[in-house]
Amino acid sequence: MNEQPRIILSGGGTGGHIFPAIAIANEFKKRYPEAKILFVGAKDRMEMTKVPEAGYEIEGLWISGIQRKLTISNLLFPFKLLSSLWRSKKILKSFNPDVVIGTGGFASGPIVKMASSAGIKTVVQEQNSIPGITNKWLSKTVDKICVAYDGLGAYFPEEKIIKTGNPVRQDLLKIDAKKETAITKYGLDDEKKTVLILGGSLGARRINELIAANLDFFEEKGVQLLWQCGKLYYEEYKVYSKRKGIQVHEFLDTMDLAYAAADAIISRSGAGSVSELCIVGKPVLFIPSPNVAEDHQTKNAQAIADKEGAKVLKESELEEFFQKRIMQLLELEAMKIKLTHAIKKLALPNATSDIVDEVEKLMQSDK
Ligand SMILES: CC(=O)N[C@H]1[C@@H](OP(=O)(O)OP(=O)(O)OC[C@H]2O[C@@H](n3ccc(=O)[nH]c3=O)[C@H](O)[C@@H]2O)O[C@H](CO)[C@@H](O)[C@@H]1O
Structure with a gap:
């Protein structure tokens, strides 16, 4: 495989989506010290400090989740989504990734969606036994879905699912x-x-x-x-x-x-x-x-x-x-x-390595 893979990782809002992405990035760096890695998150959220602390660059999108009540943030959501999709397109064009990996949370929606529609290889990693809205939305267009629980075929296309467990920091x-x-x-x-x-x-x-x-x-x-x-x-x-x-x-x-x-x-x-x-x-x-x-x-x-x-x-x-x-x-x-x-x-300590194996296989495939 190319010794300098270009990878975008995106996930955030809470640590539950950020730390898996950092674990995956670290495993890539271990295997490919020359890899080029960029994170994409949501402006003002935890990832904007935690990712640089882990030694990676991050771009912040203007995006937030939808709440179940009427708020100003909700009214702005369509504009935020459009702006984030447009910004994602620009990031993809300038970074030119081999693969885009989403680890959940609203921050990962626009970039993974735009990557799939541009024909770039995409993977999502779902941490929970019941998936979040973003991963459900992305599941139709991504190439692979790495999960930690059985039974996710009820929400995702069965043929894309691979059970790996959740990435845990080394x-x-x-x-x-x-x-x-x-x-x-x-x-x-x-x-x-x-x-x-x-x-x-x-x-x-x-x-x-x-x-x-x-x-x-x-x-x-x-x-x-x-x-x-x-x-x-x-x-x-x-x-x-x-x-x-x-x-x-x-x-x-x-x-x-x-x-x-x-x-x-x-x-x-x-x-x-x-x-x-x-x-x-x-x-x-x-x-x-x-x-x-x-x-x-x-x-x-x-x-x-x-x-x-x-x-x-x-x-x-x-x-x-x-x-x-x-x-x-x-x-x-x-x-x-x-x-x-x-x-x-019940531990699945090889999850991070198994996920990166799957991403490698995808990068080597013709799709
Ligand atoms: C309220 C909410 O929406 N919670 C969701 C969020 O949880 P939350 O963001 O709390 O995430 P998790 O419980 O999955 O993981 C917490 C992570 O934060 C780290 N940590 C925690 C505390 C600390 O002081 N330092 C530190 O590093 C832990 O080591 C762990 O890696 O995402 C999870 C994964 O999608 C979901 O299952 C949770 O339901």
Whole structure:
């Protein structure tokens, strides 16, 4: 194959779409150090900082999602879409990619669509068991669709689907040897148990409220907290970092170390978080977001719980069961062993490499 493939990656809005794209880009760079890679995202969204931090260039489109209510942003949507399609055409013409890969989110719609209609090879990667609007829209015209769950034939053309799993950043694949570094990095007490709290890439209001209401409980139990509260909530919650044994972070940039430090993890069940937690293999309590399309986070979490790989609590059950469940995860040795063993079995650690294999095959084909 050409040693200098030209690749456009596009996905964004939330970390769940950005980090898979970065993992794929890194795998390409490993295989083809001379590869030319460009990201395309949405102006003002998380990708505009996270992608340059990962060492890649990004172009931002004027695009946003459609909300379910009447807003100014919705009224502007047709104009944004037209402007983004036009801008995408220009980007494709000047960058001249061999392939365009979309990892979901509204940011990826225009560029992947324009690439398909220009006859450029295209792939989308769907992280969830129920696809988002953008990938459904793109599925008719793209060449291949890499998925992480069975049953997506209900939404996508069956002949295009390849089950690969979700791309996970390389540094998360081996965390067992990193505990000591993690304890030093986060200044934790190695005599105490650590609970890591994750609200997905943007943070979760209900989880933050729950943790704030249980700070005395954790202190009584001698448990320290590594708490990612999200950018939107940081101003409100950072004050709790003043308490001993509690660290509040807006966003964790070294997730490998955060996972390595944890004795138990409380997390939303976005697809990327779930895929990573299977690889990490620690006791997990999922609290799915009830505010996502077709309740897909509950499905993501339930798929793991059905195989006895994690515990799940709905937001409506937190009052009654939260304290009991989290202490079980920290204290019941037999349960901990059973859960970690079962969740690890569900890991698909070769996903990134399998996706890049599929993209390579497509690039070599006549289409
Ligand atoms: C509210 C919402 O719409 N959530 C969706 C979003 O989730 P969200 O954007 O939260 O994404 P995921 O749970 O899939 O992944 C979160 C990613 O952010 C990283 N991370 C998180 C916190 C942190 O401090 N540092 C950090 O690096 C994690 O390591 C992981 O790679 O996209 C997912 C994948 O399409 C969907 O399944 C979720 O339903």
